[in-house]
Amino acid sequence: MPGPKDLDPSTSPRALLGAELRHARENAGLSQRELGEPLFVSASFIGQLESGTRRMLPDIARRIDEILGTNGFFERNCKAANKSRYPDHFAEAAEAEAVATTIREYAPQLIPGLLQTEAYARAVFRAYQPTAPEETIDELVEARLERARILEDPTEPLLWTVLDEAVLRREVGDGSVMAENLRHVAALIRRHRIIAQVLPFGAGAHPSMGGALKLMAFADAPPLAYFEGPGTGQLEDAPGAVTHHELAYDLVAASALSPRESLALIESVTEDYAHEEHRP
Known part of the structure; x- marks a missing residue:
């Protein structure tokens, strides 16, 4: 099965990244708690990543790719999703x-x-x-x-x-x-x-x-x-x-x-x- 496409950073990248995370997690048959445990984060943190209210940092993205087998997708795209005009x-x-x-x-x-x-x-x-x-x-x-x-x-x-x-x-x-x-x-x-x-x-x-x-x-x-x-x-x-x-x-x-x-x-x-x- 082909993996997810790289995100276009011009179209709400964090929301798109969160939607892809939810899709990949559910395909893997994991709950938010089960994905969070090996990352040492809470289920609520995973939920916030999926809803686009929290940013996905590169080290977290790398581990998610390893756990979900997404071939570097989240690590590649988290940089675009984290672009901000704020401090x-x-x-x-x-x-x-x-x-x-x-x-x-x-x-x-x-x-x-x-x-x-x-x-x-x-x-x-x-x-x-x-x-x-x-x-x-x-x-x-x-x-x-x-x-x-x-x-x-x-x-x-x-x-x-x-x-x-x-x-x-x-x-x-x-x-x-x-x-x-x-x-x-x-x-x-x-x-x-x-x-x-x-x-x-x-x-x-x-x-x-x-x-x-x-x-x-x-x-x-x-x-x-x-x-x-x-x-x-x-x-x-x-x-x-x-x-x-x-x-x-x-x-x-x-x-x-x-x-x-x-x-x-x-x-x-x-x-x-x-x-x-x-x-x-």
């Missing part, structure tokens, strides 16, 4: 985000990437890379705005974000940049496109003080948790760990202002920035 530490999370049905996110310092305006994103990237060529900053901003296009769908994904009050108070760019971006957030709330809460300074200590947290759920794959620091990020799929982070998010949301109170605070801070912009 390595965030690429897998960004690509999973694009197919998530629900995204819940706690943002401790910055307006989340999916909610950033062009001017705000530019100020963030310039702060991160003060000596980078303008072309580099342009590429980063373009990639971030491209990510945000998932919100053009009127209903999916469901996006629920908790913004620390520091996100509203930290002036990124200048007052006009902040006012524009907070108006954008408020408009998405008023259109019922997102759910947003603000965690006030008065809430005190909470379970996610260590950094940003993103939880993603999918129609055909187990949930993922992603947490990050400066220049680093970790995607977690172990059920126990994901459950732990889900509890942390729920506790943060429970300590935050209600959506109505949060919108009022966001719009009040927006007006403060707008008044600052017009001061002589």
Whole structure:
């Protein structure tokens, strides 16, 4: 029987690679758990590879070819499937985000990437890379705005974000940049496109003080948790760990202002920035 054809990298290569993996695994008569055991990964990880929510690394691809007898197909094609315009530490999370049905996110310092305006994103990237060529900053901003296009769908994904009050108070760019971006957030709330809460300074200590947290759920794959620091990020799929982070998010949301109170605070801070912009 002829083996699978090499994938065309121009046509959703990761989804195609996942579909081929499911087909080859089922032809071999293996369950996701049975394929995962010799790879030392979980059944849920295999499911995420098959659904295209996780990237297949070359060493995993090589072992899959050995186990399934696919003549180097997965090793040859995983490089095309892993091409990304995002930084390595965030690429897998960004690509999973694009197919998530629900995204819940706690943002401790910055307006989340999916909610950033062009001017705000530019100020963030310039702060991160003060000596980078303008072309580099342009590429980063373009990639971030491209990510945000998932919100053009009127209903999916469901996006629920908790913004620390520091996100509203930290002036990124200048007052006009902040006012524009907070108006954008408020408009998405008023259109019922997102759910947003603000965690006030008065809430005190909470379970996610260590950094940003993103939880993603999918129609055909187990949930993922992603947490990050400066220049680093970790995607977690172990059920126990994901459950732990889900509890942390729920506790943060429970300590935050209600959506109505949060919108009022966001719009009040927006007006403060707008008044600052017009001061002589």
